Amino acid sequence: MTSSDPHPHDGDSSQDPGTPVLEAQALRKYFPVRGGRGAVVHAVEDVDLRLHRGEVLALVGESGSGKSTIARLLAQLMPATEGRLLLHGSDATVRGRRAFRRYVRRVQMIFQDPFASLNPVHTVRYTLSRSLRIHRGRLRGPALEQALTELLDRVQLRPPERYVDAFPHELSGGQRQRVAIARALAAEPEVLLADEPISMLDVSIRLGILNLLQDLRTRLDIGILYITHDIASARYFADRTMVMYAGRVVETGDSEAVTQDPKHPYTQLLVRSAPDPDGMEDRALGARGEAPSLVTPPSGCRFHPRCPFAVDLCRTEVPPLLEVGAARTAACWGYAERADRPSLGSILETYGGHRAAAATSTPAGATAAGKDQR
Numbered sequence: 001m002t003s004s005d006p007h008p009h010d011g012d013s014s015q016d017p018g019t020p021v022l023e024a025q026a027l028r029k030y031f032p033v034r035g036g037r038g039a040v041v042h043a044v045e046d047v048d049l050r051l052h053r054g055e056v057l058a059l060v061g062e063s064g065s066g067k068s069t070i071a072r073l074l075a076q077l078m079p080a081t082e083g084r085l086l087l088h089g090s091d092a093t094v095r096g097r098r099a100f101r102r103y104v105r106r107v108q109m110i111f112q113d114p115f116a117s118l119n120p121v122h123t124v125r126y127t128l129s130r131s132l133r134i135h136r137g138r139l140r141g142p143a144l145e146q147a148l149t150e151l152l153d154r155v156q157l158r159p160p161e162r163y164v165d166a167f168p169h170e171l172s173g174g175q176r177q178r179v180a181i182a183r184a185l186a187a188e189p190e191v192l193l194a195d196e197p198i199s200m201l202d203v204s205i206r207l208g209i210l211n212l213l214q215d216l217r218t219r220l221d222i223g224i225l226y227i228t229h230d231i232a233s234a235r236y237f238a239d240r241t242m243v244m245y246a247g248r249v250v251e252t253g254d255s256e257a258v259t260q261d262p263k264h265p266y267t268q269l270l271v272r273s274a275p276d277p278d279g280m281e282d283r284a285l286g287a288r289g290e291a292p293s294l295v296t297p298p299s300g301c302r303f304h305p306r307c308p309f310a311v312d313l314c315r316t317e318v319p320p321l322l323e324v325g326a327a328r329t330a331a332c333w334g335y336a337e338r339a340d341r342p343s344l345g346s347i348l349e350t351y352g353g354h355r356a357a358a359a360t361s362t363p364a365g366a367t368a369a370g371k372d373q374r
């Protein structure tokens with residue numbers, strides 16, 4: 001690490017570059033059901049995740065699949081029911097406010113709604129100065145002005161003097177999200193947890209925010225967990241993609257491979273239904289069922305009530321993540337070496353219809369060339 005390194009965190013120089021900056025092992029979260037006499041929502045089950053610096057990892061799934069719960073567990077905004085969190089390979093579970101503050105400095109979160117996440121009574125200057133003070137100590141006078149200017153410049157709000165004294169209501173949704181990102185950058189984090197950061201923005205400005213995040217991961221070497229229900233944007237933006245279904249990871253791999261040649265029947269359905277996975281019931285499944293209750297999740301493979309290939313094995317045993325190619329896994333018994341496995345067909349052919357936009361389009365209609373801007 002050099003003196004100009006933008007992330008002068010303690011002890012990093014000795015860390016193995018192959019070690020993920022953030023890792024989750026066997027993460028599980030159960031929420032008690034209010035008045036449910038001990039019943040729980042099985043929101044996240046046995047999730048493993050590894051994020052390296054300078055990498056974008058997409059977490060994709062329809063609403064209710066547990067994506068935000070994972071983000072909140074990784075941000076340590078609530079405790080996990082079970083599982084481990086590691087930062088640079090060391091246990092990272094915080095106990096107490098000071099340890100939490102140290103952790104938050106390295107792992108920052110960006111929320112879906114920039115309207116709700118910025119306090120309407122505070123100017124950009126106040127919001128960013130407060131974050132700078134929390135994470136970098138008390139800056140004053142020219143040093144503070146310099147830091148504010150740098151932050152606004154980094155999120156491409158230029159010229160900075162046009163924005164620094166603005167209130168949130170004077171900014172567009174995209175500009176607000178840029179301020180929220182600048183607030184996160186004030187901590188000089190190593191990880192950004194971006195929970196659906198573009199889904200509430202106008203389609204026309206989504207690509208600008210993704211390109212900004214792309215720029216940050218390249219220039220600042222930040223690892224980004226990009227949470228989305230839109231698998232097309234994962235292909236455009238992320239190196240690797242993890243697909244969730246009903247609280248479990250069902251497929252992982254290189255984003256291009258996962259979106260172009262999905263292996264798990266659910267991923268196939270998701271690709272087919274992009275960019276609107278929540279509408280897949282009507283178009284793809286008809287009366288075949290809906291997202292399962294997570295209070296009493298289906299036994300075995302949680303996708304089995306919706307899967308046209310399900311056999312007894314699927315209904316009784318949970319499929320592990322099986323290797324389905326180079327650095328690819330899928331949690332489907334169809335890829336197991338056993339006699340009682342299901343025989344997989346193409347879910348696209350099973351349900352018919354057109355192949356979805358995911359294979360060809362990108363957010364806001366960007367061209368494939370946009371991906372090369374990484």
Ligand SMILES: Nc1ncnc2c1ncn2[C@@H]1O[C@H](COP(=O)(O)OP(=O)(O)O)[C@@H](O)[C@H]1O
Pocket residue numbers: 031032041043061062063064065066067068069070294
């Ligand atoms: N605080 C909570 N209390 C009870 N259930 C919750 C809570 N937060 C999330 N859930 C439930 O956990 C499941 C996963 O939710 P969430 O992580 O928000 O999914 P996603 O972000 O993929 O839409 C849902 O069934 C949701 O209702």
Ligand code: SF4
Pocket residue numbers: 264265266301302303304305307308309310311314319331332333334342
């Ligand atoms: S074939 Fe079985 S294991 Fe594979 S997705 Fe369908 S139900 Fe799940």
Ligand SMILES: [Mg+2]
Pocket residue numbers: 067068069
């Ligand atoms: Mg969510």
